[in-house]
Each structure stands twice: as C-alpha cells, then as structure tokens.
Amino acid sequence: MSEARRPVVFVHGLWLHATSWGPWMELFSEAGYDPVAPGWPNEPATVAEARQSPELVANLSIEDATDGFRKVIDGLPASPVIIGHSFGGLITEKLLGEGYGVAGVAIDPAQIKGVLPLPFAQLRSALPALGNPANLHRAVSLTAKEFRYGFGNALPEAESDELYEKWAIPSPARPIFQAAAANFVMHSQAKVNTANSTRGPLLLISGAEDHTAPAVVTQSTLKQYRDSTAVTELRAFxxxxxxxAIDHGWREVADAVLGWLKEQGL
Structure with missing residues (x-):
C-alpha cells in the first residue's frame, strides 16, 4: 500500500485569483504532496467570472476568509502544510496559531496585530482600498498601474502587465481596513496567537523590494513570535x-519552501 501524500493548502491574498497557484500546485504534486488551492468564500472558479461579479466577495472579512479555510482543512484526510501569500500569509499565521496544519509558510504576509512599522510604500499600496471609506463594504479592483506599484515594482513593466492581465481580480477591501486598524481594536480579526509553542513550524518569507508587505514589516512580524518556543524562521529574497510567488522567479521561492519543509521532516 502506497504512503499517503501530505495535503498542502495554498491560500492566496487580495487581488489574485486562486488559480495563480497553478505552477506551485504542479511542482508540489510532483514532489509527493497532495495540493489544493481553494478560493476565498464565494470566489468564482475563473478569473473572468471573478472580474464579472465583484459583488460576490464584497464585504468579506479576515474572519470570513479564515473560517472558509478552516472548513477546507477540516475536510482533509490529514493535517496539511499551509502556504499563504499576502493576506493569505496572515490567514496562514492565524490558522497555525489556532493549531491547524503541521507547518505554515507565510509569503510577504499582511500586517498582523502588534506590528507597528507602517512604511510609506505600504500605505500607498493600500490607497486603492483605504482612499475611500465607502470601500469598506465593497470589492475593489486595481488598475494596471496600481498593480505595478503594489506587486510588480521589481519587474519589467511588460511582465507586471502580463501578470495583471492573467491573475488580477477584484477583492474585498474590508480586510485592509481591518489590518490598518488592528492595533486600535481590542479583538481585531488580524490578531494571531503568536505565543503558541505547540504549533507547527512557521517560515516567514519577505521580498526585499516589496511595497505591499515591506521587509521591515515581516521582520517586525518575526519579533511578535518571541514568546513562542516553536520553530519560527525568516527567509528574505x-x-x-x-x-x-507568481512572477518569473517563483520557482526559486517554491524550491526554498520545499527545502525548508524537508528540513522540518515534512
């Protein structure tokens, strides 16, 4: 009887569709894992459908999304590795802190409660959502120019535009408002149980030129785990x-994650 394959749950962030994990899914399947990449609650199955019906995800909160992934994990045959990007990274941290998953990888994770740095680049990246208070209950789309600043600033413009056309979708603005106000809200949905010492290992990954989740923010996130004896590591690119996670260099990041999981015996 063949050995069961370890499930891997991929969690995308705002403004990207779940299918953007396609190359990672193929690689992890070849490496012996059983990957799934569910969308956020109510997210249509394709990029085209998501662009046509932004109202389906309007007003979704961090907790709404997190609960959707809890239900996915509860339905799996074994505890998975959880890998998230951006707000998917924040959700990964929340889930791991709650005891879900055997390990977590948070790539350029969104700001959790307790993280104080707020670089100008991060604020500017969030302006398409935060710039209008009425967006709180709406789904917001980025323009190609806004996508280039927030996602593709380290890429040639042509590649950034190509990624935008391929993967960008409208996303709920509410999680950005929640993260921005987290340090002023007692029971913020952006709070993570960073003191949990019984959780699985966590790898934080940062891009040194990231505007949306600047490296200084991820470094501050690492410090939030100082009271936990569980494995917590940071890898900067x-x-x-x-x-x-989606550009021409995605394989370097994915291979680093696979290597780290091997080090953890997973």
Whole structure:
C-alpha cells in the first residue's frame, strides 16, 4: 500500500485569483504532496467570472476568509502544510496559531496585530482600498498601474502587465481596513496567537523590494513570535517584490519552501 501524500493548502491574498497557484500546485504534486488551492468564500472558479461579479466577495472579512479555510482543512484526510501569500500569509499565521496544519509558510504576509512599522510604500499600496471609506463594504479592483506599484515594482513593466492581465481580480477591501486598524481594536480579526509553542513550524518569507508587505514589516512580524518556543524562521529574497510567488522567479521561492519543509521532516 502506497504512503499517503501530505495535503498542502495554498491560500492566496487580495487581488489574485486562486488559480495563480497553478505552477506551485504542479511542482508540489510532483514532489509527493497532495495540493489544493481553494478560493476565498464565494470566489468564482475563473478569473473572468471573478472580474464579472465583484459583488460576490464584497464585504468579506479576515474572519470570513479564515473560517472558509478552516472548513477546507477540516475536510482533509490529514493535517496539511499551509502556504499563504499576502493576506493569505496572515490567514496562514492565524490558522497555525489556532493549531491547524503541521507547518505554515507565510509569503510577504499582511500586517498582523502588534506590528507597528507602517512604511510609506505600504500605505500607498493600500490607497486603492483605504482612499475611500465607502470601500469598506465593497470589492475593489486595481488598475494596471496600481498593480505595478503594489506587486510588480521589481519587474519589467511588460511582465507586471502580463501578470495583471492573467491573475488580477477584484477583492474585498474590508480586510485592509481591518489590518490598518488592528492595533486600535481590542479583538481585531488580524490578531494571531503568536505565543503558541505547540504549533507547527512557521517560515516567514519577505521580498526585499516589496511595497505591499515591506521587509521591515515581516521582520517586525518575526519579533511578535518571541514568546513562542516553536520553530519560527525568516527567509528574505533580495530584489524581489510582492509578485515573488507568481512572477518569473517563483520557482526559486517554491524550491526554498520545499527545502525548508524537508528540513522540518515534512
């Protein structure tokens, strides 16, 4: 009887569709894992459908999305590795802190409660959502120019535009408002149980040129785990922006994750 394959749950962030994990799914399947990449609750199955019906995801909160992935994990045959990008990274941290998953990888994770740095680049990247208070209950789309600043700033413009056309979708603005206000809200949905010492290992990944989740923010995130004895590590990729999980250099990041999982015995 063949050995069961370890499930891997991929969690995307705002403004990208779940199918953007396609290359990672193929690689992890070849490496012996059983990967799934569910969308956020109510997310249509294709990029085209998501662009046509932004109202389906309007007003989704961090907790709404996290609960959707809890239900996915509860339905799996074994505890998975959880890998998230951007707000998917924040969700990965939340789930791991709650005891879900055997390990987590948070790539350019969104800001959790307790993280104080707020670089100008991060604020500017969030302006398409935060710039209008009425966006709180809406789904917001990025323009190609906004996508280039937030995701593709370390890429040639042509590649950034290509990624935008291929993967960009409208996303709920509410999680950005929640993360921005997290340090002023007692029971913020951006809070993570960083003190949990019984959780699985966590790898934080940052792109040194990231505008949306600047490296200084990820470094501050690492410090939030100082009261936990569980494995928590940070890996930085020089010259990489927020697109590092989907651009031409994605394989370097994915191979680093596979190597780290091997080190953890997973």
């Amino acid at each position: 020089e010259g990489r922006g927020h697109s590092l």
